[in-house]
Amino acid sequence: MRGTALILVLWLIVLLTSVIGAFALLARIESMQGRVLVRGLVASGAARAGVEYALTRVALSDPRLKWRPDGRAYRWRYGDADVEVHMTDESGKVDLNQADAQMLAALIQRVASAEPGSMPGGARMDPSQAARLAAAILDWRDPDPLTQPAGGGEDADYASAGLPYGAKDAEFESVAELEQVIGFTPPLYARLEPYLTVYSGRARPDAAYAAGPVLDAMGLNGNDLLAQRRGGDASGLAQGVPGDIVGVAGGGSGTYSIDSRARLADGRESLLRVVVRAGGGALPGMAYTPLRWEEGASPR
Numbered sequence: 001m002r003g004t005a006l007i008l009v010l011w012l013i014v015l016l017t018s019v020i021g022a023f024a025l026l027a028r029i030e031s032m033q034g035r036v037l038v039r040g041l042v043a044s045g046a047a048r049a050g051v052e053y054a055l056t057r058v059a060l061s062d063p064r065l066k067w068r069p070d071g072r073a074y075r076w077r078y079g080d081a082d083v084e085v086h087m088t089d090e091s092g093k094v095d096l097n098q099a100d101a102q103m104l105a106a107l108i109q110r111v112a113s114a115e116p117g118s119m120p121g122g123a124r125m126d127p128s129q130a131a132r133l134a135a136a137i138l139d140w141r142d143p144d145p146l147t148q149p150a151g152g153g154e155d156a157d158y159a160s161a162g163l164p165y166g167a168k169d170a171e172f173e174s175v176a177e178l179e180q181v182i183g184f185t186p187p188l189y190a191r192l193e194p195y196l197t198v199y200s201g202r203a204r205p206d207a208a209y210a211a212g213p214v215l216d217a218m219g220l221n222g223n224d225l226l227a228q229r230r231g232g233d234a235s236g237l238a239q240g241v242p243g244d245i246v247g248v249a250g251g252g253s254g255t256y257s258i259d260s261r262a263r264l265a266d267g268r269e270s271l272l273r274v275v276v277r278a279g280g281g282a283l284p285g286m287a288y289t290p291l292r293w294e295e296g297a298s299p300r
Contacts, residue, residue, distance in 0.1 A: 043270035050260030092209025
């Protein structure tokens with residue numbers, strides 16, 4: 001009896017030790033998960049602060065402090081986070097609903113030729129291909145069933161391509177719709193997306209805020225104008241004194257696309273990509289109206 005009791009006591013001790021060990025491990029895991037979650041929230045908050053701060057700086061009147069929304073990078077320190085912000089006025093982009101076929105074709109060819117990987121097999125795009133893709137954009141947004149002279153794409157073309165839908169025959173509601181337009185591959189869309197908008201309402205982009213490929217599509221020398229804009233800064237990172245394109249003055253639209261990336265000391269990152277319209281917030285107390293909001297994180 002004594003031996004049996006001893007064995008039972010030993011087994012009970014082993015069982016209790018296992019239970020306590022399991023609880024300790026579970027508590028440690030939950031603690032680690034909590035720290036990761038908290039650090040993620042800190043990084044996300046810093047990225048959000050980058051957006052808020054950019055909207056404050058772009059509204060300043062002092063040219064030494066004012067940030068220019070032309071796509072250049074601005075670095076900022078917020079708490080223990082390094083924040084890098086890229087801000088672009090939507091008027092500096094090509095509007096899918098307003099640009100003509102010539103502007104669209106020039107941008108498509110410029111981007112596809114600069115990035116051969118956007119075409120199947122690494123091929124470069126010739127002008128006729130770019131013209132057909134630009135025509136497909138026009139056919140997508142125009143209300144008539146007539147195919148553009150350069151080719152384009154109406155319902156019959158979509159059906160022949162095996163697509164379960166036809167041309168929308170209405171304006172683009174978002175740049176992402178371009179992925180549905182016949183002829184546009186995911187790699188080509190990914191290359192074009194940074195230079196397109198549906199918010200500017202302009203037939204021709206504002207050169208003061210346009211990126212290099214857009215300037216080239218406008219018939220300007222993108223490399224030279226960007227060099228003038230950055231004032232010869234070797235790092236390409238603005239430090240608070242913006243340079244202007246010589247002979248070009250932009251009025252700005254008040255609608256901005258902003259990429260804000262926050263990096264913490266432990267390597268945790270958060271990226272916030274938004275399109276916002278400054279002033280007249282959708283809710284009381286808001287300084288802007290969000291038009292697009294995409295958030296991502298890089299756990300470490």
